[in-house]
Amino acid sequence: MNMHHITTDVLIMGGGSAGLWAAYRCSELAPEARICIVDKGPRDWGGLMTMAGGDFEAVLPPDNVDEWVQDFIYYFDGLCDQDLMEEILKRSADRLHDYERFGCEFFKKEDGSMKYVPQRGLDHVKLYPAQLKGRGGELMVKNIVRQLKQRSVERVGRILLTELQQQDGRVCGALGFDTINGDFYRFDARVVIAASGMGGWKTSYGKNTPTGETMQMTYEAGAVLQNLEFARVWNMPRLFGWEGQTVLMPLGARFVNAEGEPFMERYSPVLGSNTDPHYTTMAMSMEIRAGRGPITFDLSRIQQENLILLRPQNGWQKLNYDKLSALGLDLFRDSTEWVPQMTVSYGGLRADAWGNTNLEGLLAAGTARATEPGVYAGGFALMTTSVLGHMAGENAARLLQTLPEVK
Template sequence: MKTVENLVNHILETEVLVIGGGSAGCYAAIGASLRGVKVLMVDKGKVGYSGCSPFAAGAINVCLPEDNHEDWFEEIVTRGEYLNDQTWVKIQLDEGWQRVNEIREWGKKYGQKVLEEDANGRIVRRKARGNINTLTAIIHARPMMDTLRKKVIESGVQLLERIMVTHLFKYQGQIVGALGLHCRTAEIYLIKARSVVLAAGGCGFKSLFIGHNNLTGEAQYMAYRAGATLRNLDQAMSNSTSRDADIHGLSLMVGSGGRFLNGQGEEFMFRYDPKVGSRARLTKLVIGMAKEVEAGRGPIYLDLTKVGPDDQQMLRKVLPEGFRAFERMGVDPFGQALEWVPAFEGTLVHGGGIHIDTNCASNVPGLFSAGDTTCTPEHGTWSLTGLNLTFCFVSGYQAGLASAEYSKKAVPIPPGWGELESQITENVAELLAPLRRPLNITSDQIVYHILAVLIPYRVAYLRNETRLCDALNKIITLNREEIPQVSARDPHELVKAFEVRSMGAIAEMILRSVLFRQESRGFVYREDYPLTDNVNWLKWVMLGRNEQGIRVWSESFPTPYFDPPREKYIPR
């Protein structure tokens, strides 16, 4: 029998292991380093360049010291349809500006302009998607991530890039490390750690949205397999984008005068959100788009022809990727209406994830999480644009501090590996299995099958029990019969084989969670349960693992600062 040392190519050791190099992961690494511990950050791509954060789309919701915190709190909770963790909302309002201003000052030190400011140095803010009394600031995503990468390196954090982490391992009930695969060489890395922070994003299913094709849910799936509880996967989210090109920045577009029109030329969103119309929350927008198409009033368009010259210039500056795409297509986005479609994003941004406490700890000792790998507890269903980015800063920093303190008292791995040897041997065999299978089913085929089940609008947006059960049965069949047969010929295909394993599992979790919620709230619109039910369903939908597989249940939660109305009503 091979020893552990013979099974893997590299063995590393650290005190805090941060998995994921976006804004939450960077802040976690920075926070942990402040406690004087050794920190290793692993990213599937390049730290600061992969994941959601480089495509933050210019919008960040941050409450400034001069703002009325009570007004902001009430708007976030009511627009989040009362599913928010109110303690987390308060934490974010209290600490968000400190974190945002911190990165702003780091940016100045490194010669980067992170926030848009006026001639007097005041932060530029405006009403964008979902805002009524609150305001959205404009953040430059690329300078933001360049700044965070430089700060991480300056903090003495060791970077390990292009490593896909596939397995967590436990000793005496606590997480003590991880197993990973180099995406280009297939070298296997075994990392010992006294605590682990998962900040690798959610699962976007390689759907139609810019920059998210490498976010396929490994962190959430690993946590589930390790015994972590997940939450809010019923609120698997969607954004919207151009039909012809992957575009982001919708919040700034509608905040600058963009309007959604149906096939009859009507600005239809006032039907679904009379207060803000085309600036509606994403929960209202994508369901409204689906209802218009269902009623025969499609297709849907985004009309930017009324955006003024100054805002046109600002949008081109803040959102360069999308406007380069339009330019290459020979399209003037300010001269004609653009056909627009919903874009299913799964557990990205705010679509459910690991259940955490206010220290960003999961229910598994030694396992912490930050950013949109978590259940993003401040959002509720989906509250206001840009909340999630501030949450990445706040939760990342808190996860770093808490994981560092935990690492100082964690039980060390014994010399000689002991009972871990069989666990690691089994995980390595599982990791290499697709390379040994006959060429049969490819990962690309599985991706197509998953999307064909999940994203039709009568499954993703206009739902009922019959269609959801049909979709769930198809995903279960994929998970049991096809995904275990996926083969790989090289390191690239091996990475993709493990991506579809996570995608299939997360797809099943989402469908089971949506089926469990018997009401309409947020991204859950049930034709068979059309009302929001605060009498019976003011609850979080939870998910975990037992001997039979996926277990789903609900839990009531505290509302210490703002008491929701205990009644049933048409979704607001």
């Protein structure tokens, strides 16, 4: 077995949305710095973003940040870090426009304005859907990786990081191993950014990479963690994998029980079907317990003109969609059974808006830092992870100016 030793200025643990954005911003502000992204998955795969729909929340005119913060205080039942949300939302439009500049396309209406889908019955929060349903996230990854290649950011795949290195109380690198041939790796760095995804354990189809090892290694090094008491619940078709209910619900989709009754009004009188998945999931379970299951998904109220937003045009969802069609099942025509599901246990590093943790030399970005109590609105994650990655990358570039070289 071989031992490899890589010296860099900034080590980014995880090449998902947050890690890629951190590298992008840091390389923009510190073009001479050596930046290395290490991921346990394939190089440049982009983490969960590869599978994402590409829907993006952003505060665009005439909306304003204060109104969105108010919406999130309500939506998170008060468990909202208001200052952090404000910092994130202030920068959301810039990241959306960056994606457009990189070549990503969002859905436009005939008059050229951007199409949006209001989220979860909230007054202001809305997502902007990617032009190509089923490929939006994959194209985001490709486009941002192209930027990193132009800036010579080093990217290494298939290395699982297992331990942080510390010297004189300061985080100064990490250890890991090659998941294919078992070789050991040591990375020495002046700044380490943890962008390695959610702290919890995988439970659902789409969350195979969150396995919690970064939480373990940062905790062992003395980092403060937060939100580990939360879990995220969701609802899924029983027979196949699908993503996109955050777009389907606001456009009129709803769950109905075995009696054909759209029961959500009983559990969520204000927002009805278009509410937080914690409520729909709980209500589904209660209906089933009361003998009114199974629960099916009713798409009959969705207008024809909106179906273009929902039918996958490529990627893994098209694969699923075609397989279903071959079995004679059409998601948009037939009623499908959906089940309550827990997607992932939650939590992450505690950090300020710029990603500073309690450990010197360690920054945190994206879902590795648990920004909310596991309550999801469509487009929220790609927005928050890009903004927080960008901010952590900027912070790393600033820190480099004050830190000695790594020998």
